[in-house]
Amino acid sequence: MGLTVLAIDAGNSKTDVAIVTAAGEVLATARGGGFRPPAVGVDTAMDGLAETVAQALTAAGLTSVTHVSACLANADFPVEEEQLAAALRARAWGTTVTVRNDTFAILRAGVTEPRGVAVVCGAGINCVGMRPDGRTVRFPALGRVSGDWGGGWGLSEEALWHASRAEDGRGAPTALSRTLPAHFGLPSVYALVEALHLERLPALRRHELTPVLFATASGGDPVARSIVERQAEEVVAMAVVALTRLGLLSEETPVLLGGGVLAARHPQLNDRVAHLLTERAPKAAPQVVTASPVLGAALLGLDRVGSCEGAQGRLRRYYEV
Numbered sequence: 001m002g003l004t005v006l007a008i009d010a011g012n013s014k015t016d017v018a019i020v021t022a023a024g025e026v027l028a029t030a031r032g033g034g035f036r037p038p039a040v041g042v043d044t045a046m047d048g049l050a051e052t053v054a055q056a057l058t059a060a061g062l063t064s065v066t067h068v069s070a071c072l073a074n075a076d077f078p079v080e081e082e083q084l085a086a087a088l089r090a091r092a093w094g095t096t097v098t099v100r101n102d103t104f105a106i107l108r109a110g111v112t113e114p115r116g117v118a119v120v121c122g123a124g125i126n127c128v129g130m131r132p133d134g135r136t137v138r139f140p141a142l143g144r145v146s147g148d149w150g151g152g153w154g155l156s157e158e159a160l161w162h163a164s165r166a167e168d169g170r171g172a173p174t175a176l177s178r179t180l181p182a183h184f185g186l187p188s189v190y191a192l193v194e195a196l197h198l199e200r201l202p203a204l205r206r207h208e209l210t211p212v213l214f215a216t217a218s219g220g221d222p223v224a225r226s227i228v229e230r231q232a233e234e235v236v237a238m239a240v241v242a243l244t245r246l247g248l249l250s251e252e253t254p255v256l257l258g259g260g261v262l263a264a265r266h267p268q269l270n271d272r273v274a275h276l277l278t279e280r281a282p283k284a285a286p287q288v289v290t291a292s293p294v295l296g297a298a299l300l301g302l303d304r305v306g307s308c309e310g311a312q313g314r315l316r317r318y319y320e321v
Helices: 043-061 080-091 103-109 150-166 176-183 187-195 203-218 222-245 267-280 293-305 310-316
Strands: 002-011 015-021 024-032 065-072 094-101 115-123 124-129 135-136 253-258 284-288
Touching: 002 043, 002 293, 015 043, 015 115, 015 284, 015 293, 024 043, 024 267, 043 080, 065 080, 065 103, 065 293, 094 293, 103 115, 103 124, 103 253, 103 293, 115 222, 124 222, 135 222, 150 176, 150 187, 150 203, 150 222, 176 187, 203 222, 203 267, 203 293, 222 253, 222 267, 267 284, 293 310
Parallel strands: 002 065, 065 094, 115 253, 253 284
Antiparallel strands: 002 015, 015 024, 115 124, 124 135
């Protein structure tokens, strides 16, 4: 059969795997649950991943592959990448193994060569960049402790902070003090905070507040708009730093915008990001990427093992990109 790649895109909420040939043919795919080593431990997380990989290998009629290209959530530092790579090598799914943070899968899915920068704004925010010569740049992306601001979780927290202070008089008035609790059918921010604190509303439902924030900003509320403006600033700050570190600031370079917040294409956010990039990185070419991240993991694998002519196009057509 020749060279084969096991591509893994394992996020906190779901895992996608694909087995592809050097010709770009997809032999099998499978989907499983989230990959959360910090919560359950590396061994337990790998056991869950093994079930999904076994489905794909069986469907492809294989017991192992040439190379494993794994883009994994929670691989935030080189030491974590090596720990996870060692765990994958112990499973003997492939002759060689490469582990990267899952943001690299989104970047590679959106470019025709391993060159560019991606900023992902989903539940959190992260940024990575790469050049064909193997140079990469990344951020720890652990939240405020590593200097990050925003993402869906951070935006909902910021919106609640302003709404609470507006309601009790500590802060400037904002329509958020009405729109946030109204989303849950509650009469006040106080009632919303109480419901979250006492878990009458599951904590995960806080993510629902981010679209409410954007809707309130679209209605002209100054406080809501200021939060969205700051998110745009953070996205561009990460992109410009990554471009600078890679020596790409003065070259035509794709800047991929991914994750649920940016993929939603909120005009105030995305238009502001494009405007700021024009000012600070005029050669950057921003574009929203919605391609399946497992495609990126597969392409990174083909970059490693080599691919036949037309393989990338064949693979992209499979994923309808």
